[in-house]
Amino acid sequence: MIPVSLAAQTAGTPRPALAGTRFGATTAPHLHGVFFFLCILACGCLSSPAMAIEPVSGQYLSSYGKTIRLEYRVLYPPPVSLIVEQYFPSGLEIISASPMPQVYNRSAGTMKWIFKNLQPGTYAIAVEFNQPILSAEIQAILRYRHPGSGLFTESTILP
Numbered sequence: 001m002i003p004v005s006l007a008a009q010t011a012g013t014p015r016p017a018l019a020g021t022r023f024g025a026t027t028a029p030h031l032h033g034v035f036f037f038l039c040i041l042a043c044g045c046l047s048s049p050a051m052a053i054e055p056v057s058g059q060y061l062s063s064y065g066k067t068i069r070l071e072y073r074v075l076y077p078p079p080v081s082l083i084v085e086q087y088f089p090s091g092l093e094i095i096s097a098s099p100m101p102q103v104y105n106r107s108a109g110t111m112k113w114i115f116k117n118l119q120p121g122t123y124a125i126a127v128e129f130n131q132p133i134l135s136a137e138i139q140a141i142l143r144y145r146h147p148g149s150g151l152f153t154e155s156t157i158l159p
Helices: 003-013 028-047
Strands: 055-064 067-072 081-087 094-098 101-107 108-115 121-133 139-145 151-159
Touching: 028 108, 067 081, 101 139, 108 121, 121 151
Parallel strands: none
Antiparallel strands: 055 067, 067 121, 081 108, 081 139, 094 121, 101 108, 139 151
């Protein structure tokens, strides 16, 4: 039983906030967890390079059969020009292409487009061959000078 006088005496007297208590009893595991999380977060931010957004990117919309479709996206500011080079099995013949390539080498299995005065947007290249092809048999390369740095940039697009 607690005497009433002791309760009355301690109720009005100010006590130091942590006097007589152990700080780490329940708080320490939580502080260790927070500290650990902050360390992992800091290491992750410092060790990973920042991902830069490329002004030109591409992907295949269709990559097998007789018709392939390559889509490329141009962001702002666009490069001055873009070269798209498409590789395919040698000996295949183009039935149709939109747009038509400026360079076509059937025996080497390459075709090339050169685009100038680019505007931001999404564009597509479609090519129909005389025979069906597999996705593993094609790839494209995008080449341009980066508009910010002027560095020559080349990226490979795989299906």
